Amino acid sequence: xxxxxxxxxxxxxxxxxxxHDPHNPLCPGATRANGEVNPHYEGTFLFDNDFPALQPDAPxxxxxxxxxxxxxxxxxxxxxxxxxPWSDVTLPLMSVPEIRAVIDAWASVTEELGAQYPWVQIFxxxxxxxxxxxxHPHCQVWASSFLPDVAQREERSQRAYQSQHGExxxxxxxxxxxxxxxxxxxxxxxxxxxxxxxxxxxxxxxLLPRRHVRRLPELTPAERDDLASIxxxxxxxxxxxxxxxxxxxxxxxxxxxxxxxxxxxDHWQLHAHYYPPLLRSATVRKFMVGYEMLAxxxxxxxxxxxxxxxxxxxxxxxxxxxx
Amino acid sequence: xxxxxxxxxxxxxxxxxxxHDPHNPLCPGATRANGEVNPHYEGTFLFDNDFPALQPDAPxxxxxxxxxxxxxxxxxxxxxxxxxPWSDVTLPLMSVPEIRAVIDAWASVTEELGAQYPWVQIFxxxxxxxxxxxxHPHCQVWASSFLPDVAQREERSQRAYQSQHGExxxxxxxxxxxxxxxxxxxxxxxxxxxxxxxxxxxxxxxLLPRRHVRRLPELTPAERDDLASIxxxxxxxxxxxxxxxxxxxxxxxxxxxxxxxxxxxDHWQLHAHYYPPLLRSATVRKFMVGYEMLAxxxxxxxxxxxxxxxxxxxxxxxxxxxx
Ligand SMILES: O=P(O)(O)O[C@H]1O[C@H](CO)[C@@H](O)[C@H](O)[C@H]1O
Ligand SMILES: O=P(O)(O)O[C@H]1O[C@H](CO)[C@@H](O)[C@H](O)[C@H]1O
Numbered sequence: 126x127x128x129x130x131x132x133x134x135x136x137x138x139x140x141x142x143x144x145h146d147p148h149n150p151l152c153p154g155a156t157r158a159n160g161e162v163n164p165h166y167e168g169t170f171l172f173d174n175d176f177p178a179l180q181p182d183a184p185x186x187x188x189x190x191x192x193x194x195x196x197x198x199x200x201x202x203x204x205x206x207x208x209x210p211w212s213d214v215t216l217p218l219m220s221v222p223e224i225r226a227v228i229d230a231w232a233s234v235t236e237e238l239g240a241q242y243p244w245v246q247i248f249x250x251x252x253x254x255x256x257x258x259x260x261h262p263h264c265q266v267w268a269s270s271f272l273p274d275v276a277q278r279e280e281r282s283q284r285a286y287q288s289q290h291g292e293x294x295x296x297x298x299x300x301x302x303x304x305x306x307x308x309x310x311x312x313x314x315x316x317x318x319x320x321x322x323x324x325x326x327x328x329x330x331x332l333l334p335r336r337h338v339r340r341l342p343e344l345t346p347a348e349r350d351d352l353a354s355i356x357x358x359x360x361x362x363x364x365x366x367x368x369x370x371x372x373x374x375x376x377x378x379x380x381x382x383x384x385x386x387x388x389x390x391d392h393w394q395l396h397a398h399y400y401p402p403l404l405r406s407a408t409v410r411k412f413m414v415g416y417e418m419l420a421x422x423x424x425x426x427x428x429x430x431x432x433x434x435x436x437x438x439x440x441x442x443x444x445x446x447x448x
Numbered sequence: 449x450x451x452x453x454x455x456x457x458x459x460x461x462x463x464x465x466x467x468h469d470p471h472n473p474l475c476p477g478a479t480r481a482n483g484e485v486n487p488h489y490e491g492t493f494l495f496d497n498d499f500p501a502l503q504p505d506a507p508x509x510x511x512x513x514x515x516x517x518x519x520x521x522x523x524x525x526x527x528x529x530x531x532x533p534w535s536d537v538t539l540p541l542m543s544v545p546e547i548r549a550v551i552d553a554w555a556s557v558t559e560e561l562g563a564q565y566p567w568v569q570i571f572x573x574x575x576x577x578x579x580x581x582x583x584h585p586h587c588q589v590w591a592s593s594f595l596p597d598v599a600q601r602e603e604r605s606q607r608a609y610q611s612q613h614g615e616x617x618x619x620x621x622x623x624x625x626x627x628x629x630x631x632x633x634x635x636x637x638x639x640x641x642x643x644x645x646x647x648x649x650x651x652x653x654x655l656l657p658r659r660h661v662r663r664l665p666e667l668t669p670a671e672r673d674d675l676a677s678i679x680x681x682x683x684x685x686x687x688x689x690x691x692x693x694x695x696x697x698x699x700x701x702x703x704x705x706x707x708x709x710x711x712x713x714d715h716w717q718l719h720a721h722y723y724p725p726l727l728r729s730a731t732v733r734k735f736m737v738g739y740e741m742l743a744x745x746x747x748x749x750x751x752x753x754x755x756x757x758x759x760x761x762x763x764x765x766x767x768x769x770x771x
Pocket of ligand 1: 413
């Protein structure tokens, strides 16, 4: 962190986002690429991605002729979920009841797609820096016929820990962080936010329920309200850190579903990961490049330093509070 | 690839780089952050990074009190290697003998640091998009007291393949790609360049010697000359793809060294990985974000499509040839 920075500075957001743009395919009443017209929705709105990366009927690659050349069909569906009818808001600027509606929609889509697919990946790319191609507040939901790589690794680690220690890894981990305190960012009746011991992105956080919960649909109404409120606090702190609409990719991980949903998945604990790219300011990011791509992640600040800075930030958004 | 792109466009390089800038710490004769003055070097120039991520005397974190909280000291050294005295050239604009001098310097630094450290990671971050903070042509060398994550994975896979099939994984892989042809980009007497079957970055390539070579210092003079020439061709194709100074992170992987250098590492085959970020044009990149970070890499173009486009490009640089 002491190194002088002469490298790339991200382009600032120059144009303010209009509240409604009839040509933006995510807006209420707009016409999408496939000719469909969006309803005049007033809360969340879920629809099929017009440019899906996964399709339900992807062809099989056929048998392999060599151990080093193995391919499998990847089948699934890709959906888009708008969080709000307005393009000029983000989650931290929405009200707690509006965020609660997003959480309910996340739980429903998990249930709906999980009936057929073993993995339902909800993720939000926020900000142009994180490849988001549309400023309207939204996330994506990709359901797949297979457990993706990261899901497989979490499955293996959580299963091994449970069989060795007799309890879920992330339950013990959350309990330990509550005792140790130096990586905690926020706590509430039902939730914890912390910078994990293994964090590699600057200001990376892990959002965990206190109770043993395997999947989003299992959350009680009280846990959902509390989640909406702690999310608003966390995302407000993020925006306040560099007084900018803080970019990140985030997503939920919970126990696999699909035809095996009824098996024993008690080693799983529901959680969300937040991966923010900004390191030094609103325009200077962390680059995960050479050494990180070819060898190993290396950190520019410690999890304890990141947690301390996030803890110290106000819970009132810099654009809403009085200066 | 059919999806319309309204997202981030990278800032173009506005200012031409001066050939010599006395305030650039990588230039001959310049004063560095630690007060040292660079020699008036005429070829390559190797020096200690003034802001090293690894240090030889990093303290031990002490014993762990819990299985989930394990840390180890990471010791090592970080060096910087300038490729050329001029700031306004890049490898593809350098002559074959000048590139050959870089290869010799890579082999020497591997030998020198490998005497003490088990892993010597040579890597080049090229271009501001890849976090490069100085336009002067250079790479970095980080030697570590441990095998980094990616090295460990390559060690496990190559060892397992050798014990199952009795020959090095990458020898058989290269042979298969020579037969199959559709992922080949360039071949020469001693080297192959291909887009690997497992590529996730657009236009990612793998550079492999044809002979079984475990480490850079083992390369013969003829193999080094031929490597300089195939590197110039590959990097010229890269620059020609979008008529820009093509950004990438690249690096070398070879058998571990240090105190275990004398053990049997015959399952290792030396190779270089090139990871370029550009997808659609000189200013629109591939973002490895939400789904990729939380679930699994997904590709925007196939390795065969990427190889075909690279094969078709001229081997004369767009800035040097006649239009
Ligand atoms: O050492 P540099 O060029 O300043 O830094 C660059 O390479 C490092 C090693 O890959 C990364 O950790 C940094 O994020 C990147 O900006
Ligand atoms: O679907 P989008 O928002 O157009 O695309 C974004 O998210 C995808 C999923 O993480 C990535 O593969 C793309 O590179 C990124 O630009």
